[in-house]
Amino acid sequence: MAPALIIACGALARELTAVIGANGWQHVQVQCLPAELHNRPEKIPEAVRAKIHAARGRFAHILVAYADCGTGGLLDRVLEAESVERLPGAHCYEFYAGTPAFMALADAEPGSFYLTDFLVRHFDRLVIRELGIERHPELASQYFGNYRRLVYLAQHEDAHLRALAEQAAERLGLAFEYRFTGYGDLERSVIRFQRGALSDPSAE
Incomplete structure (x- = not known):
């Protein structure tokens, strides 16, 4: 083949x-x-x-x-x-959630920041360190000041990852929402x- x-x-x-x-x-x-x-x-x-x-x-x-x-x-x-x-x-968020569900999420709250399993696992590296928030915490409000909630689109039902996602939302000062999508x-x-x-x- x-x-x-x-x-x-x-x-x-x-x-x-x-x-x-x-x-x-x-x-x-x-x-x-x-x-x-x-x-x-x-x-x-x-x-x-x-x-x-x-x-x-x-x-x-x-x-x-x-x-x-x-x-x-x-x-x-x-x-x-x-x-x-x-x-x-x-976005990858769209094909995980499916287009209709993703559009509904965006319409309900345009100020949504999305995480997937991968982004939850690497949140500190890809978000906190890459954006310079680790060195300059004041940058968090500049990057995320227009966001209102963090939506975790989960590929696996994993209590540890969900807890890390909740911590990420708290760290950014955002409301937390969980959606299990699988691979979509x-x-x-x-x-x-x-x-x-x-x-x-x-x-x-």
Whole structure:
């Protein structure tokens, strides 16, 4: 079977590996870019393009496991030029929650800050340290002053992660809301990608 590649944000590595393992897809590989790129979204499109070019000739099928992720459509321009599909939605929060549920959350409270399992695990590194709040606590009010609540979109029902998410909300001075999503549209999109690869005659 022809090898297939998922080029992914590092924040999705654990979940993608779990989906692939659960389905026994030994021909599907995952290559990740650093999750820290979310703090510099303008760098995501060219980083993804470089991964695609490096994979050409070695993989018959490629999926990009990013949403738009703050690139303002620039990632889609790269993927259109490269004829590669990505996950649907504007943010990973959207495909975890599902678009209707995510839009309802955003409409109910536009000032929502979202965490996933990955972001809960790495909250101190990716939020507190990366944004300089550890050195300058006063920056928290500047970054999060317009937010009203923290919504934890959980991929696993884990009491420890939930407690850490509640602590994060308290640290930022935000109301806390918990939603269990599982893998949501992430899993469904990967399964569709796999089916598409299998139905392609060149995959034989």
